[in-house]
Amino acid sequence: MSERRKGIGRRQVIAGFFALLGLLLIFNYAPQALAGDTVVTRIALAVPQPVIAFPSAWSLTIIGFVMLIAGSLGLTNRVQRWADVSLWTSAVLLFPAILIWAAAGKQTNATVMLSESLRLGTPLALGALAGIWAERSGVINIAIEGMMLMGAAFGFAIFILTGQLWWGVIGAVIVGGIIALLHGLLSISFRTDQIISGTVVNILAIGITGYLRRQYIVTEGGGRVTLPSLSAIIANAGFPDLARSLEAIPIAGTLLFGGKPIFFAMLLLVVLTQVVLFMTRWGLRTRAVGENPKAADTVGIAVNRMRYINLFISGCIAGLGGAWFSLETVGNFDDGMTAGKGFIALAAMIFGKWMPFGAFGGAMLFGFAEALGTRFQILQVQVFGGPVPVQFLQVIPYVVTMIVLAGLIGRAVGPAAVGKPYEK
Incomplete structure (x- = not known):
């Protein structure tokens, strides 16, 4: 048997x-x-x-x-x-x-769909990277959803206050880091169960962002302004001919030069995370406190300090992912606008086995699933003699998440000490 x-x-x-x-x-x-x-x-x-x-x-x-x-x-x-x-x-x-x-x-454009997959996968990749930074150091971070939501809300509120989109992005990053420190205070210093701590942060984020929206964002407004694309930045810098030439490049013009700053920041962070975690002393120490904190402490590594710093970095990346929603895509803030993307990002992280490039691939898979649902609506796909209901198309990314976690990735084992508070 x-x-x-x-x-x-x-x-x-x-x-x-x-x-x-x-x-x-x-x-x-x-x-x-x-x-x-x-x-x-x-x-x-x-x-x-x-x-x-x-x-x-x-x-x-x-x-x-x-x-x-x-x-x-x-x-x-x-x-x-x-x-x-x-x-x-x-x-x-x-x-x-x-x-x-x-x-x-009919006819469809594969390049546009690939571009949409990359764009929609951006917040998922950022959330997955946030999870990697935290969990590689030994802290479970299911609070990514709350950090992204807080970054989206406060980033847009700061934009309204200052009138500058870039200050909004910076504010979103900082707020994400601060919320991560709160998660660290509960889970690292007070040694609260890290799942419960993350859940508390998520619930707190829903309440605070809802209050902020009703009391400030709705009354002050702010328009539908979003971050400009790379080609628009080049044109505004005084090179409109160059911008048009770059946009006209087959495939690359649509995929890259139509992208916006947070999208490019995501690509840079994927490479940077790979380099830092696996090619530097800091990365070696981070992985050491995530695998065997007692041994790391024995050789003089401050385990909890390393966890705090990496968790703060995790929160900053998640806050940047939140800014993607309100400042780069929508140009506004709505209650719960992250729509569970932080949890899908965790699935992408597990899909990638806690590796940056693998997590990026998982995020793009989920981004493709979401883009596919949109493409089905545009093409008016018929099933059993009628159009596919919009509600079914909207759940495609979540169904893909369940399928991937249930059977496609196999056995995924995180860092040995993840979720275990360390007391010297």
Whole structure:
């Protein structure tokens, strides 16, 4: 019985999923392809050209065969290397398969959707990085949602007060750090259960931001002003021709130069976090207090001080993620506008196994899921003879979160001492 259980693992579950999906695609689209179905999906890679036309039925049939073969290989205990390669190939093909199916008989822009995925994944990546900084030092930070919400509210309030967006961003970062210190006071100094401490911060953030909105933001207003894009910054600096030239670059012009400052800050922070945590003495000490604080204390590392500093950095990054909502995207503040993104960011962190680049990949996956829901609405996707209800499209990111945490990432083990207060 134990050997039988050992033979059924996560890879076999994923392989079974792709095998069933492959069969579904083949049975549904192979007859249409053989019958000469002329429905075409047009996917644009840039504006306005080039546009690639995919025969919908044939494309989905071929992808179905690839998935069926990959699933069959994955269900066996042989040729594991080829099975893994084929399963990864199927995972990559899943995204164009969804686009080809959704846009059958229509045209969609893959570059714009990729740009939207990066944009919508920005606060998730920032929240995941915030989680990494805290948990690598041994502090569970489920208060990321509250820190982001506080950053969004106070950042916008400071913008109203000063009239300067950049002061709002700086204020959001500082407020996020202060809230993180409150979480640290409860969980590090008073040794409160870190889950309870984070929950308290989240509840406190809902109350404070709601009060701030009613008493100040609503009465003072502030308009729908947001941070400018990189191309707009270049144009305002006196180089409008350069800005137009950069925007005209195929693919990169849409993906990069249409981005805004917090988006670029996120990309920089991913690289910076990787470098600091894994290539510097500070990073080594941070990981030491997260794995074995007693041993770190023995060699002279101030464990709780390291945790406080890293938690403050975590809060600052989360506050920057909050500023993305109110100052870079919406240009206003609404109650609960973070909409659970802090918790999805924690899922992205776990998906990435507490590694910056892995967490970035997880955040972009969830960003793609959200962008996909929006694209379905634009394309007016039909299922069972009618349009997909908007409410179902809005829950796609949360469904993806559950699927990823339930079965796709496998066993994820955080730092050994995470969640354990240290008393010298």
